[in-house]
Amino acid sequence: DDSVRIVIGVDLTERKRAEQNLQERMRVAALTADIALVLTHEDALERILQRCVGSLAEHLDIDFVRIWTIEAPNIVLVLQATAGGRGNQLQAPLGAHLGEAEAGHVVRTREPYLTNDMPLDSRGGDVSMAAFAGYPLLVDGELVGVVGLFSREPLSEVTGNGLGSLANTIAV
Numbered sequence: 001d002d003s004v005r006i007v008i009g010v011d012l013t014e015r016k017r018a019e020q021n022l023q024e025r026m027r028v029a030a031l032t033a034d035i036a037l038v039l040t041h042e043d044a045l046e047r048i049l050q051r052c053v054g055s056l057a058e059h060l061d062i063d064f065v066r067i068w069t070i071e072a073p074n075i076v077l078v079l080q081a082t083a084g085g086r087g088n089q090l091q092a093p094l095g096a097h098l099g100e101a102e103a104g105h106v107v108r109t110r111e112p113y114l115t116n117d118m119p120l121d122s123r124g125g126d127v128s129m130a131a132f133a134g135y136p137l138l139v140d141g142e143l144v145g146v147v148g149l150f151s152r153e154p155l156s157e158v159t160g161n162g163l164g165s166l167a168n169t170i171a172v
Helices: 013-041 047-060 101-109 157-171
Strands: 064-071 076-083 095-097 112-115 131-139 143-149
Touching: 013 047, 047 064, 047 076, 047 101, 047 157, 064 101, 076 101, 076 143, 101 112, 101 131, 101 143, 112 143, 131 157, 143 157
Parallel strands: none
Antiparallel strands: 064 076, 064 143, 076 095, 112 131, 131 143
């Protein structure tokens, strides 16, 4: 057989990555618009926070989202709203002392915290989750709470950055 075979390979990895990045940016943009509507149409804080976590869970397709506020004098994080985007909403304690797990880390440092290695992380969180992104809710420099995303799948930088800007909006 004198036939010649030519094989041409094309690496589509970069193209797939760009398409995924664009899809994530579109989800974050839709989420931002949804949160803006919630904040302009709702008046009760409980409904605002619940609709915000619902929108976050739905648009980002993550396992669950929580918003805690800081309550004095016992200095505890009080769960104000929770929603699950994948139909597996987990039960949560109503209050947790500051310093516990990932949300407590955000409170202590007053900085965003993102990990895609929760089972390996030393903060003692829920090991059934792979990832956590938490952001402090700051109003005029005062810490009023924390918003946290939990996922069994790794969270991207696009999602983390989107949550960071929305956390500032939700806090106010």
